[in-house]
Amino acid sequence: MSAAPPVSVVIASHRRPAALKLCLTALRFQDYRPFEVIVAADRAGLDAVAELDLAARVKTVHVEETGVAAARNAGLALAAGDIVAFIDDDAVAEPTWLRELTAPFAEARVAAAGGFVRGRNGISFQWRARWTDDCARHFPLDVPDDRPSLHRGDRDRAIRTEGTNMAYRRDTLLGLGGFDPGYRFFLDETDVNMRLARAGAVTAIAPCAQVHHGFAPGPFRRPCRTPRTLYDIGRSSVRFLRKFAPDQAHPAALAELRAGQHAALVARLVDGRIEPRDLTRLLRTLEDGIAAGLADTITDPAPVHPTHSALLPFADTPPRPQKVLAGRGWWRPWLRRRARRLAAQGHPVTLFLFTHTARYHRMGFSPAGYWVQSGGLFGRSERTGPLIRWYTLPARLRHECARLRPVRPLRAPGR
Numbered sequence: 001m002s003a004a005p006p007v008s009v010v011i012a013s014h015r016r017p018a019a020l021k022l023c024l025t026a027l028r029f030q031d032y033r034p035f036e037v038i039v040a041a042d043r044a045g046l047d048a049v050a051e052l053d054l055a056a057r058v059k060t061v062h063v064e065e066t067g068v069a070a071a072r073n074a075g076l077a078l079a080a081g082d083i084v085a086f087i088d089d090d091a092v093a094e095p096t097w098l099r100e101l102t103a104p105f106a107e108a109r110v111a112a113a114g115g116f117v118r119g120r121n122g123i124s125f126q127w128r129a130r131w132t133d134d135c136a137r138h139f140p141l142d143v144p145d146d147r148p149s150l151h152r153g154d155r156d157r158a159i160r161t162e163g164t165n166m167a168y169r170r171d172t173l174l175g176l177g178g179f180d181p182g183y184r185f186f187l188d189e190t191d192v193n194m195r196l197a198r199a200g201a202v203t204a205i206a207p208c209a210q211v212h213h214g215f216a217p218g219p220f221r222r223p224c225r226t227p228r229t230l231y232d233i234g235r236s237s238v239r240f241l242r243k244f245a246p247d248q249a250h251p252a253a254l255a256e257l258r259a260g261q262h263a264a265l266v267a268r269l270v271d272g273r274i275e276p277r278d279l280t281r282l283l284r285t286l287e288d289g290i291a292a293g294l295a296d297t298i299t300d301p302a303p304v305h306p307t308h309s310a311l312l313p314f315a316d317t318p319p320r321p322q323k324v325l326a327g328r329g330w331w332r333p334w335l336r337r338r339a340r341r342l343a344a345q346g347h348p349v350t351l352f353l354f355t356h357t358a359r360y361h362r363m364g365f366s367p368a369g370y371w372v373q374s375g376g377l378f379g380r381s382e383r384t385g386p387l388i389r390w391y392t393l394p395a396r397l398r399h400e401c402a403r404l405r406p407v408r409p410l411r412a413p414g415r
Helices: 017-027 043-051 068-078 097-106 170-175 188-198 231-244 247-270 276-295 329-344 393-404
Strands: 007-013 035-041 058-062 083-086 091-093 110-118 125-127 130-133 138-140 149-152 157-159 166-169 202-213 323-328 349-355 362-365 371-376
Touching: 007 017, 007 068, 007 097, 017 035, 017 043, 017 091, 017 362, 035 043, 035 068, 043 058, 058 068, 068 083, 068 170, 068 188, 083 097, 083 170, 097 110, 097 166, 097 202, 110 188, 130 188, 157 188, 166 170, 188 231, 202 362, 231 247, 231 276, 247 276, 323 329, 323 393, 329 349, 349 393
Parallel strands: 007 035, 007 083, 035 058, 110 202, 323 349, 349 371
Antiparallel strands: 083 166, 091 202, 110 125, 110 166, 130 138, 130 157, 149 202, 362 371
16 A cells, blocks of 8 residues: 655634634644645744744744735745645644545546535535636536545636645646735635646545634634625636636626625625625725726736755654543533543544533534534534434434544444
């Protein structure tokens, strides 16, 4: 059996040190070896790495200016792995993430891979598989849910990889020139997808390679997930159109962009997340971005020059077995202390906290280093099926372990 290829994980971070800490803490429990972690961040992000005492195990590069594409290129330049994976600083990876995401690269024709993304509640999917056209419109891609599948785009259609859960062969990405730094935010990974499609590359979708994405506040988004500005969405959209879409398609695509952003803002106005004056202001920033995109000079990305540094292993011990803890509300303090101790020993831990109710379930990753699923003993985890289903505690625990097993190999205690 051939050895697993070395992997570099790149995290671009800006003004989100607390989220970055959580992302790095979760990466400690990956069951893949060998891999390194590269953080391309502002000063606050680099300080967060130091506070976690990871300076000796993480490659870092200082990128103070806002711009996810430029930060990803800075990380790519330091990458020593044959495969380079990317995750956002406001995401946390399942313990099997790298193993599942890199498995399709065993086939030499695979140039890129992407996985599924769960949303804030840790249960529902934020993104599954999608493809994009040359106007950057996204459409669902039909794929099996339980195994990787391979797909090839063409001149007008690319297989989408989500920026918070994607991987590429390093040499392929370097050969493309990396990410286009003309995209400060929005569509930088879609640009790579389209260039790969036009080169005839094969992209794998690995549904069991999963991350949880929190949509943390940052330079472009407020805590309530409302945009601070639409400037970069406008500018990036025009850049993408000018690079890939025929000229005659631009007016209709821009009209669709304006209508879509207006509808999204009206929905936020209705639910009270913005005021009427915000709608006018944000639409003005969209128009400013569109104008800037039309004025931009479009050139091929400058080459990314690798540093040829050696791989710096993030984890230097073998993966440890998964641990499962569970109980009702009155056991909570003891269970949390136990989970913290096991996580400190290097075990991936999942703690189930059930109440004697039918409340919906949520899944999250604690800063203390373990997963927590909470909800009613009789409530929903998946958002389908009956609202209430009667369980004993052991039966509910078996059900949830089986649900998670494709991405987190859990076994209920006593089985």
